[in-house]
Amino acid sequence: FKSKLATEHVQLLHNVIVPISRLTGGGGGSIGSGTTIYLDPENLRISSRGGAGSRVDGGSSQLGGAEQGAEGIACFAELIAMNGIFLEHKIESIANNVIVFDVDLVQLRTALAATLQSLGGGGGGDGGVRSGPLHNSGEDDLAL
Numbered sequence: 195f196k197s198k199l200a201t202e203h204v205q206l207l208h209n210v211i212v213p214i215s216r217l218t219g220g221g222g223g224s225i226g227s228g229t230t231i232y233l234d235p236e237n238l239r240i241s242s243r244g245g246a247g248s249r250v251d252g253g254s255s256q257l258g259g260a261e262q263g264a265e266g267i268a269c270f271a272e273l274i275a276m277n278g279i280f281l282e283h284k285i286e287s288i289a290n291n292v293i294v295f296d297v298d299l300v301q302l303r304t305a306l307a308a309t310l311q312s313l314g315g316g317g318g319g320d321g322g323v324r325s326g327p328l329h330n331s332g333e334d335d336l337a338l
Contacts, residue, residue: 198281200281204309207279208303208307208310210273211240218299228243231293231295232293234290234293236274238273239270239271243268
């Protein structure tokens with residue numbers, strides 16, 4: 195997988211990840227929780243389910259046993275990949291150019307926020323934010 199993003203795309207992805215991570219409890223540490231990202235040439239899909247027994251405020255549920263699996267909020271987002279969330283991207287996989295992987299939303303949210311901050315001010319407005327493309331490889335570009 196190789197991609198090119200502009201600052202606006204990083205901001206958009208951050209704006210999608212933040213509410214999903216808050217609704218689902220963020221991390222993927224417990225059984226039944228976690229976030230799966232599906233990426234193909236046309237779409238980026240994010241599917242997340244809150245952890246068994248976890249709460250949005252970080253506390254733990256009083257439920258036990260089989261009831262734990264019923265708790266948690268499920269979230270799904272679908273973004274257009276080409277000319278949507280990415281300026282360019284290339285997938286090479288033996289699975290018909292589809293990649294599916296699990297991700298910890300807290301870590302992804304932190305990485306996106308740090309990227310935005312390093313580009314000039316946390317992604318608020320245009321105030322000094324670099325507008326050139328970002329690459330996940332290259333000599334002078336920011337690695338993502």
